[in-house]
Amino acid sequence: MKETAIDIQNLTKKFEDVTAVDNLNIGIEKGELFGLLGPNGAGKTTTIKMLCGLLEPTNGSATVGGHDVRKEQTEVKELIGVCPQDTAVYPHLTGRENIEFFGNLHAMPKKKLRENTNRLLEKLSLTQDADRRLSKYSGGMKRRINLIIALVHDPEVAFLDEPTVAMDPQSRHAVWDFIRELKKQGKTIILTTHYMEEAEELCDRVGIIDHGKLIALGSPKNLKDKFKAKDLEEVFIQLTGRKIREEI
Amino acid sequence: MNLQRVSALVKKDIKKTVRDPAVLFMIFLFPVVFVLAFGASFGGIGGGQPVTYQVGVVNMDQAGSSQQWSQVFIDALSNTKILNTQVYTDNQTAQYDLTQGKIQAVMLVPDAFSESLTSYQTVPNDPSKWVNTSIPLYLDKGSIIATQAIPPIIQQVLTVIINQNQQMSPNPVHLETASLVEVKKLTAFDFMVPGMFTFASIFLIMMVSGSFTEDRENGTLRRIRITPTSPTEFMTSQVLSNMVIALVQAFLVFLMAYLMGFRPNADILVYLFAFFMVLIFSLSNIGFGLITATIAKTPGAATGISFIFLLPQLFLGTFVGASLSTSAQIAGRFVPSYYVTDALTSLLLRGAAITSPLVMLDIAIVSMFSIAILVIGVILYAKYFRI
Numbered sequence: 233m234k235e236t237a238i239d240i241q242n243l244t245k246k247f248e249d250v251t252a253v254d255n256l257n258i259g260i261e262k263g264e265l266f267g268l269l270g271p272n273g274a275g276k277t278t279t280i281k282m283l284c285g286l287l288e289p290t291n292g293s294a295t296v297g298g299h300d301v302r303k304e305q306t307e308v309k310e311l312i313g314v315c316p317q318d319t320a321v322y323p324h325l326t327g328r329e330n331i332e333f334f335g336n337l338h339a340m341p342k343k344k345l346r347e348n349t350n351r352l353l354e355k356l357s358l359t360q361d362a363d364r365r366l367s368k369y370s371g372g373m374k375r376r377i378n379l380i381i382a383l384v385h386d387p388e389v390a391f392l393d394e395p396t397v398a399m400d401p402q403s404r405h406a407v408w409d410f411i412r413e414l415k416k417q418g419k420t421i422i423l424t425t426h427y428m429e430e431a432e433e434l435c436d437r438v439g440i441i442d443h444g445k446l447i448a449l450g451s452p453k454n455l456k457d458k459f460k461a462k463d464l465e466e467v468f469i470q471l472t473g474r475k476i477r478e479e480i
Numbered sequence: 481m482n483l484q485r486v487s488a489l490v491k492k493d494i495k496k497t498v499r500d501p502a503v504l505f506m507i508f509l510f511p512v513v514f515v516l517a518f519g520a521s522f523g524g525i526g527g528g529q530p531v532t533y534q535v536g537v538v539n540m541d542q543a544g545s546s547q548q549w550s551q552v553f554i555d556a557l558s559n560t561k562i563l564n565t566q567v568y569t570d571n572q573t574a575q576y577d578l579t580q581g582k583i584q585a586v587m588l589v590p591d592a593f594s595e596s597l598t599s600y601q602t603v604p605n606d607p608s609k610w611v612n613t614s615i616p617l618y619l620d621k622g623s624i625i626a627t628q629a630i631p632p633i634i635q636q637v638l639t640v641i642i643n644q645n646q647q648m649s650p651n652p653v654h655l656e657t658a659s660l661v662e663v664k665k666l667t668a669f670d671f672m673v674p675g676m677f678t679f680a681s682i683f684l685i686m687m688v689s690g691s692f693t694e695d696r697e698n699g700t701l702r703r704i705r706i707t708p709t710s711p712t713e714f715m716t717s718q719v720l721s722n723m724v725i726a727l728v729q730a731f732l733v734f735l736m737a738y739l740m741g742f743r744p745n746a747d748i749l750v751y752l753f754a755f756f757m758v759l760i761f762s763l764s765n766i767g768f769g770l771i772t773a774t775i776a777k778t779p780g781a782a783t784g785i786s787f788i789f790l791l792p793q794l795f796l797g798t799f800v801g802a803s804l805s806t807s808a809q810i811a812g813r814f815v816p817s818y819y820v821t822d823a824l825t826s827l828l829l830r831g832a833a834i835t836s837p838l839v840m841l842d843i844a845i846v847s848m849f850s851i852a853i854l855v856i857g858v859i860l861y862a863k864y865f866r867i
Binding site: 316321337339 | 482484485487489490491492495496499500698699700703704705706708709710740
């Protein structure tokens with residue numbers, strides 16, 4: 233039996249009258265690439281924020297690498313890497329400086345940090361632009377730096393929140409290849425997306441969330457078979473009566 | 481505390497500062513241009529010719545047959561070369577000339593002046609036997625420089641006379657005592673320089689609040705919170721990086737003032753102490769910056785709101801303050817910049833020692849103000865926006 237990387241039990245988050253995440257129960261195995269699917273506002277990002285300690289759950293519990301996200305935040309932060317949905321970088325620093333800055337916040341040894349930075353820049357085709365300031369980057373390039381920052385310290389668990397949003401098809405496929413490689417390295421990856429083809433392409437299992445509730449859980453193939461659907465988009469339509477991307 | 485994290489945060493903040501043209505101008509270029517402009521306007525350029533102020537003196541001293549201390553005092557004032565005394569027989573005429581701009585100040589020597597100094601000379605160590613008097617001084621409110629320059633000169637001459645008495649009794653008064661007063665070499669610009677150190681540092685409020693709101697808006701503060709960086713490491717780095725910026729600012733102001741002819745009679749320890757004072761003061765500006773960032777939702781709002789804290793410090797606590805109304809000058813006692821300017825003026829212009837009670841009191845008050853404001857800033861920011 234595989235080791236559990238993330239265990240979510242009855243996780244709930246309320247903002248006054250609005251329930252953003254409603255009694256969520258999910259177990260994610262170590263080395264699994266898990267997709268959290270749903271339309272905008274479904275509760276995907278709120279779930280990730282609770283798992284990485286940015287938001288306090290209203291109810292329920294969650295562990296990452298066996299550490300309670302409420303009580304052992306420092307231990308959790310040492311294990312995780314988070315690629316936020318909105319690009320969060322310093323425009324006055326260069327690409328390399330941004331990456332090395334966040335690597336230093338994880339107290340990485342200098343040599344290892346330099347090696348990882350160069351390797352990831354190479355992997356995402358940013359070596360030539362590494363020493364330019366972020367303010368001169370295109371949107372897609374900033375998003376790739378955003379992703380590298382999340383992974384430079386070699387985290388055991390990576391939360392990738394809509395990592396390919398607003399990317400051109402070429403960059404998107406490059407990122408997909410990169411994510412596949414991370415999985416091969418044995419990392420646990422939680423990928424949130426509202427691109428159904430992205431989830432089908434990459435994920436071992438997916439959890440479909442709507443209005444904060446988990447409405448389906450399984451591998452893309454199993455879900456398609458179960459609902460006799462040609463893709464996950466159709467699964468979502470059958471479950472909710474509407475298209476997932478209508479609400480974007 | 482992990483030094484690698486603190487060092488990374490400090491370096492990032494300094495790079496951010498020097499690479500943002502708007503911040504760079506506000507923090508570094510503005511003080512340089514400011515000192516240059518004031519230096520050129522108030523005597524720094526062109527040899528720094530000393531200015532002369534006309535002071536009307538109404539001598540009401542009734543010394544009788546005893547020592548005429550008031551005359552010694554008036555002569556000593558004239559010998560400073562910076563004050564040109566004009567004796568009036570009545571206050572009304574002197575006040576009229578003051579309102580007409582013919583003189584910049586009117587000083588009333590009280591009737592018990594000689595009696596007061598004599599009583600001091602007789603029993604210098606028994607204050608209960610002293611005859612206390614005060615010297616009313618009326619200043620031309622239209623002249624910033626006069627209001628800033630005249631009171632410390634008169635105070636210093638008075639101090640020199642009193643100290644000389646104490647040391648050289650029974651024949652204490654010599655005209656040469658005036659030569660002990662260094663003010664004769666000072667220009668109007670020199671009197672403004674201590675306030676310029678303070679003036680420059682105050683703009684940290686705008687920079688800190690802008691930086692916090694900008695980082696909050698673009699998500700980088702949240703991203704730092706996802707790393708193992710502790711709130712203590714983060715705040716330490718903020719304090720350190722802004723102190724470095726304050727130090728560079730103070731150095732630039734000093735360098736520019738020096739190039740404009742500012743040559744205070746002070747040793748290296750006094751300079752180091754002056755820079756230390758500016759560093760302590762920068763803590764209060766970081767605190768005000770955090771309070772501003774707590775209130776402001778956007779960087780633009782932060783710039784506007786920062787003026788709430790910035791303007792009182794500028795007007796009440798720098799070289800501008802002396803030309804304001806009495807009530808505004810009393811209000812100045814409630815802003816930390818007032819004490820920094822006062823201490824720097826004492827150290828650099830009045831020749832006070834670092835250990836003098838006035839300077840020690842000033843630094844104690846600035847330290848208390850600064851720590852309290854910084855703590856309030858950190859608590860407020862942490863309460864509404866987790867660090």
